[in-house]
Amino acid sequence: MKTKLRNRILIILTAALMLAFGIFALIRYGKSGAKEYNLILIPKVIDETNGFWTALIEGAKLGASENSCNITVSAPEKEIEYEKQIQIILDSIEKKPDAIIVAASSFSETTGALQKVLDAGIELILVDSVIDTDLGVPIVATDNIDGGRQLGEYTRQFVKENSRIGMVGHVKDVSTAIEREAGMREGLGEYADRIDTVVFCGSSYDVAYELTCEMVETHPDIDIIMCMNEYSTVGTARAIDDLGLKDKITVTGFDNSIEEVQLIEKGVIKATVIQKPFNMGYLAAEEAIKGLLGGETSMNVDSGCLLITPENMYDEESQRLLFPFLGQQ
């Protein structure tokens, strides 16, 4: 009996050893590759000339490919076409992707479609803009209030005794416009009551140009114009430059593009707050994949921003952010 038991123990011991070997080998070498997820990115617009969205898309693409995931991008041709974007969101749900990354074009109208994304069990990440409802999904965006505040604080130095301020926004009621305006007012502090008018250009250079011309006419006291995105900044600066008022009227704004850089160098634009669209896209994709893998996602990812002035624009850090290193490799 006892010997039999011994033998059995021996056999079991040997078997256990073999098993351990097997499991060890399996663990060591059986690592299966991570799953390939399908992501859909829906920015506000696809516009080759727009540095911001191009960089954001590129960032998201890189973020996806870094994690060996697929990403497709679809968006309306104009930033203002939020109905089209809603349709694109609804169409995207049909494609059953693993995650959808959306830069909502409307603060309130997009909410319903986004809720449907969540209802379909698709991972949702908001990028750049927020919406009126808290859906409890990760948001990757610039801290627009902070950006506005920086610009407001910087603009204070141009406020003279009788200065009046005008504002050119991009789209009324989008979160970025709301937040940036609020931030600017905060940054201006006691000068906030110098703001005489706020107009919205619908993210169009031409509209911004015309609105600026009108503003100069209707509000001759205005000597500072603060803009809220690339379209409004460039449109306004073009108008001021064309009107030859660049030494009379100070323009500060948001975002960057080659033209904006030239206008800064030319001295038309005195300051711009640039976002980090590439980082934003990259982090959004990363966040989406993190969520899909079941990891912990951060609810609010601040992709950061930087105030650019003619003095610091060729600093190491500024030039890295100001001039996207895209398509050059």
Added chain:
Amino acid sequence: MEKEGKGRKIFEGFRKIQSTITFSFSLLIIATVVIFLGIALNNTRKTILDSSISYTRQIIRQVNYDIDSYITNMENISSVIVGSPDVSNFLFPDEGQNALQTSEEKDEDKEKYGVSVIINNAAEAIDEVAVSRERILSQFKTITESRGDIYNIAAVANSGRAIVNDGSEGLTDFIDVKNLDWYKAALDSETGIALSSSHVQNAIVSSYKWVITLSRAIYGKDGKRDGVFFIDLNYNSISDLCNNNPIGTKGYIFIIDDEGNVVYHPKQQLMYGGLLTEKIPEILENDADYMLTQEGSASKLYTMSKSEKTGWIVVGVTFTDELLAGMRQAQRIYLIVAAGLLIIVILLSAIISRRITKPIAMLRDSMRKMEEGSISDASVEITTQNEIGDLSRSFNAMTVRIRELMSQIVYEQDEKRKSELRAMLAQINPHFLYNTLDSIIWMAESGRNKEVVVMTAALARLFRQSISNDKEQMTIEDELEYVRNYLTIQKMRYADKLEYSINVDSDILKVDIIKFALQPLVENAIYHGIKYKEGKGTIEISGHAEGDRVVLSVSDDGVGMDDETLSRIFDGNKKDERSNGVGITNVQSRIKLYYGEEYGLEFASEKGKGTVATLTIPREKNIDEN
């Protein structure tokens, strides 16, 4: 002893040598394999890592070399252009030409230089400058068109006079080119050549591209560095150079300058966005040309090569887990082989130990049999020629010898008993003989011749019978005959005292009984029963079969025995002086020996009433006669 204590316990735990051998073999082999594996894997890891390091080092050197020659090539291009007189002709026109050019712009100046010769000269000079410009532009065109890695190519004089790309572009108004780093570097450098790190080219209208600028000072007619020729390189060639030499699928190569600024990185955008960092300070501090780092779970190998020419450091980054993929393969093979070997070896050790211990087990079984007494079939089959075989052989020899000895002992015992019996029978109690002879004499004297004849005849028969054969058994019939002769004599001696009757079933007469079994009983009945009785005593001998037994009884009506005498009746071997040789004890022990314990003598006696001796033997004799 103390030292061995523990080991002993382990091995004593096994009750089989086979288990001990298998277990210890397995332990030994597992230990060996594990140690071997450890050393082999470690060694493999080291070897693979070493070879990977030297391999990537080679690649990095190659990349560095390629980049050096790439830059040299660019320098050569720059030297060709800078060396051509066209450049200085165009950038540094003579006073006259200068004036003339200015005069073209300002009409009133023409009046100042109203001399036709001068105008003629000037016209020629203008022509010359224009020709130079064309030549330079065609040279620029040839260079940029033949290669895809140049964004801008331009020559600038300190005066601000410049020729850029295809001539349609110019320097931007907002920037003073003379303040730019790469411009100053070329003028200040010893060789007149400078190579920038990555930067945005903001000197040219609507460029703003990330470039690497190779700048070279242009010497004016006065021999001073009066201008700069520069080429803005895009990343096509450099990234090709870095990517053409793959170092693993995940590995990559990047370049930093001697201050740690990134010149090229495959993920430059991520670097610039601050989403990716490299261990640049560590790389700059590191003296060796490689370093291993641990970042989270990933271990990286950085291999560096610094170019003397450019001051750039080419850094190769490889992931050690990728490098060690080969090792994984090796490890897998090692592990599989080890596992396979272990299985085989454990099986083998089980088989071998079984083969070793099987003869031992057989030997043990045989010994156990012998221990139990069955010596006859205790011999063991010899299956091996080794020590165990020898042992088995010796054991077999031993069993044979023991068997011989035992049969010899049995035989000798037998012989001894027989000779003892014979000796006992041979010496018929002399007292009996004297008494009988006295009786004969006495009868002869009293003239009872007939009786003398009867008694003498009975005595003669008695003696003849007792020495007639040396068989140990005789039939009951013969035994009764012997008893009858004996009783005849005794009856004559105790004339009025003894009567006897024999009632034995005729069907048992032919049954064998050991010799002289009844006579001592009769003798006992006479000497202890009848002899002391007053008056006549009767002895009755009866016999019958009881199943497979035969029961013979000798009963007398003599004085009987008290319990004490009865209990001592089988005691010792002390011979009654008057007994006829063979005592009760002898009969009892012979019966037990011959027929088994269940047979034998029994006595029942009652004081004053007589004694009954009952003798039981088997009907069929089942002992072997040897």
